[in-house]
Amino acid sequence: QVQLVESGGGLVQAGGSLRLSCAASGRTSVGYGLGWFRRARGKEREFVAAITWSGGSTRYADSVKGRFTISRDNAKNSGYLQMNSLKPEDTAVYYCAAAVDRWISEREVDFYSWGQGTQVTVSS
Secondary structure, eight states, X not given: OEEEXXXXXXXXXXXXXXXXXXXXXXXXXXXXXXXXXXXXXXXXXXXXXXXXXXXXXXXXXXXXXXXXXXEEEGGGTEEEEEEOXXXXXXOEEXXXXXXSSSSOOOOGGGEEEEOOOEEEEEEO
16 A cells, blocks of 8 residues: 655746645555546546656646646655646646556546645636
8 A cells, every 4th residue: 555645735826836746655666657636626636647657658638738747756755746837727636646556547546545635726
């Protein structure tokens, strides 16, 4: 079992940047795909980005493509989400999640461990 803790959220003006971190602990050596999801107030949680265990493949939601970059450092048991050119519609609680295998997925059902979330607020 892998446990996850997000950090790095905050308040930023539109056009600004934030870098979210996801610290993993527990059985990290088993390997897992990593995903970022978000939930805006009054909306369902949605997929943002995912990366394989090796870091060799990534996938993004169309709404963040070209602005967000997912990465990971397995030596540090950490994952990251660099968010640039932020928009007010990016305001949400952001969650990182560990997948049941080492590959990419956009589906919540493929992720078995979730962090508590970190709030990102983008002002206009």
